[in-house]
């Protein structure tokens with residue numbers, strides 16, 4: 001039986017959620033994944049304010065009830081008082097994956113000196129991988145280019161669906177598998 005592949009896309013932004021500006025972050029994640037993944041998948045998108053409890057509840061809903069194998073957030077990773085996406089992520093994950101944040105900050109530093117201000121992290125809840133990205137829409141491709149090669153294998157390891165990528169965009173690295 002093949003089940004539907006669902007991917008959560010969560011924009012955490014006071015102003016986008018209030019309609020003060022149009023959300024560009026969620027659509028940028030959607031467009032990126034449309035290009036990177038060749039497996040058919042369905043987005044489950046949310047635009048929510050910077051509220052720790054609400055973010056945690058949304059992550060739980062997308063992981064436990066929607067069954068998303070991957071949940072990508074954007075926004076709320078900085079040091080400002082209302083930036084609490086990493087805390088909400090840590091509230092709900094069972095296994096933190098600090099390497100994601102480390103790598104994304106490293107590659108982002110080549111683009112912008114303020115990369116070190118992002119506390120973006122990642123982790124596993126059940127059969128879902130949750131990954132935080134910064135709020136600036138241009139940060140999305142910068143960060144996903146770095147971590148995407150490891151995401152399909154991570155989802156294999158948590159017994160999620162087999163994600164296929166377009167090798168012209170992202171070469172998924174699966175240890176033990178021959179390079180094509």
Ligand SMILES: Nc1ncnc2c1ncn2[C@@H]1O[C@H](COP(=O)(O)OP(=O)(O)OP(=O)(O)O)[C@@H](O)[C@H]1O
Pocket residue numbers: 011012013014015016021022023024025026050075076077078080134135136137
């Ligand atoms: N979802 C989004 N869509 C479009 N632009 C965004 C989005 N999120 C952030 N930005 C832009 O990136 C900048 C930095 O993002 P950041 O997450 O720090 O926003 P913020 O100042 O916390 O405000 P808010 O939570 O209201 O988006 C914002 O000032 C805005 O110009």
Ligand SMILES: Nc1nc2c(c(=O)[nH]1)N[C@H]1C(S)=C(S)[C@@H](COP(=O)(O)O)O[C@H]1N2
Pocket residue numbers: 074075076077078079083107108111112114115116117118119133134135136138139140142143
């Ligand atoms: N790749 C990348 N990373 C980035 C940025 C960026 O423009 N590109 N912006 C930085 C800035 S200015 C901030 S304040 C932090 C946190 O952003 P957030 O609060 O919008 O998540 O992410 C940082 N990381």
